[in-house]
Amino acid sequence: MDLNFYKDKKIFITGATGFIGSMLTKRLTEAGADITRVDLRRPEPWANIEKSEIIFHLAAHESGNFEPEEDLQVNALSVLYMLEACRRKQVSPKIVFASSSNLVGAPDTIPVDESFKDNPLTIFAVHKLLAEGYLKLYFQDFDIPSIILRLANVYGPSTDTALSLHSTLNKMIQNAVLGQSLKLFVNKDKIRDFLYIEDAVEAFVAAGAVSDLKGEVYIVGSEEGQSFKNIVELVAELVLKTTKQKADVILDEKTPIKPVEMRNFVADSSKFKKLTDWKAETNLKSGLEKTISYFLNVKL
Numbered sequence: 001m002d003l004n005f006y007k008d009k010k011i012f013i014t015g016a017t018g019f020i021g022s023m024l025t026k027r028l029t030e031a032g033a034d035i036t037r038v039d040l041r042r043p044e045p046w047a048n049i050e051k052s053e054i055i056f057h058l059a060a061h062e063s064g065n066f067e068p069e070e071d072l073q074v075n076a077l078s079v080l081y082m083l084e085a086c087r088r089k090q091v092s093p094k095i096v097f098a099s100s101s102n103l104v105g106a107p108d109t110i111p112v113d114e115s116f117k118d119n120p121l122t123i124f125a126v127h128k129l130l131a132e133g134y135l136k137l138y139f140q141d142f143d144i145p146s147i148i149l150r151l152a153n154v155y156g157p158s159t160d161t162a163l164s165l166h167s168t169l170n171k172m173i174q175n176a177v178l179g180q181s182l183k184l185f186v187n188k189d190k191i192r193d194f195l196y197i198e199d200a201v202e203a204f205v206a207a208g209a210v211s212d213l214k215g216e217v218y219i220v221g222s223e224e225g226q227s228f229k230n231i232v233e234l235v236a237e238l239v240l241k242t243t244k245q246k247a248d249v250i251l252d253e254k255t256p257i258k259p260v261e262m263r264n265f266v267a268d269s270s271k272f273k274k275l276t277d278w279k280a281e282t283n284l285k286s287g288l289e290k291t292i293s294y295f296l297n298v299k300l
Helices: 021-031 068-089 123-142 168-178 199-206 228-243 270-276 284-296
Strands: 008-015 036-039 054-057 094-100 146-151 151-153 182-184 191-196 218-220 225-226 249-251
Touching: 008 021, 021 036, 036 151, 054 199, 068 094, 094 123, 094 199, 146 199, 146 249, 151 168, 151 199, 168 182, 168 228, 168 270, 168 284, 182 228, 191 199, 191 228, 191 284, 199 218, 199 270, 218 249, 218 270, 225 228, 228 249, 228 284
Parallel strands: 008 036, 008 054, 054 094, 094 146, 146 218, 151 191, 182 249
Antiparallel strands: 191 225
């Protein structure tokens, strides 16, 4: 898209130092946007919200541990506080919210579009769904415009190695590059959709430029489904081809797997593509090759 849209726009970004947020911040900075990084840990993070034209809310709590109170604060209440600040100050910036494909739980069929029933299986998904509800209500009652992107699993190089390792697939690739073995679990035949980070960033950029936002949900993914087994074997094959180093693939059927890890998911992003003309440009093989190259060229 034409990034001139963002030149001199006043943009607020939460999660600007995170995996996706840092890449989005870099992209919009290059486009000439006037960016404010919002720290949700401050007492009054939305004190200057009236200065914002677009808010990208990417901050999220995903520790892997069961921490419901902190999860509620970051994944849901932060959205409510943002909306309340807008309502009290009578301002209506466009809000682009990062949600998750996990909200549909374990669907019976794939691919998944926006018509599928919500069935959150984790506390993270429960609170993301609550946040989506706030956004829809505040558009309905107070005309505060928003758009919700339910992302597939995102992978690929971010602004530094530590951030890149927030992605499970990236961790696997790093292990392979280091010559460590790769594990498959009982969900080895489950199918997932992995979205390359540059495509995820472009989805946010496209969403922020939409003029008529109504609090709607959009599924955003690569639309390319592969089983974990195929993905792991492809990573091992590409690393061997690139480095001549073999990464063994080990099957571990004893380690317990959470119900959410037993799901199948492939995105049907037709609705979002129709809205924005966005599409995923990087297929899985190409994205894995780029990510392998990244880990080979950074200090591990």
